[in-house]
Amino acid sequence: MKVATWNVNSIRARLERVVPWLEAVRPDVLLMQESKVTDEQFPREAIEALGYQLATHGQRTYNGVAVLARAPIEVLSRGYADGGDDSEARFLDARVGGVRFLCAYVPNGKEIGSPHWEKKLAWLDRLRGYLEARCTTAEPIVLGGDLNVAPEAADVANPDAWASSVLFHPEAREALARVTRWGLVDAFRLRHPEPGLYSWWDYRMLAFPKNDGLRIDHLLVTPPVVPRVREASIDRNARKGKQPSDHAPVLLELDP
């Protein structure tokens, strides 16, 4: 079973990159972030024509998450439904073929100390709360998405420079670590202990050609999934060429 996560930075702007990628890679499940479109305006037909089923949780202009799968999708929750502010479409919980997929788009945080930053930290704490309230570590779960945090120095091209940014600040790393400590394992790291593998490069400052990147897109799994992780990869080719997303897809191959 091939599982992927990809922040596409607008599905409508990216359709001509996403469709050929799905045809070539054929993931069984794709967790998508930043669709930037309402559920009504999502280009479903182009996806369904490839044999995918689709569960969307979108909104106008910003955010938006979706689960694509080559098998039926059972939606368990759109948003956290925890009584808090669910106005931003950043979370989708769905079951596909006996595995539970939590698709998350963590707020960027913009700038340390800003209201966006406080919201980012609070959102990660809500994610931890959702795991505690709605999930167990005994079930097979894949929590995937653009988590907008690089966990370790090995995940950042220039750790000293990025330590003051919202993507690699110690408080952001600690907030993500609180989520992971609930009982999740970084499945990519399991198969790739080496440093220097990134999933996002800024569009600006020639970041991709200079490989000034960060690994901020993750697939975290519960203990029952750990022995099933056969391979992990980042598809850098998807970041190349014409009109790419600023994120590359991250992939896992899971044994049955």
Added chain:
DNA sequence: ATGGTTGCTTAGCAA
């Protein structure tokens, strides 16, 4: 170097 680029929506915001 407070720059640079992209997308949505149309000038300003978010990333």
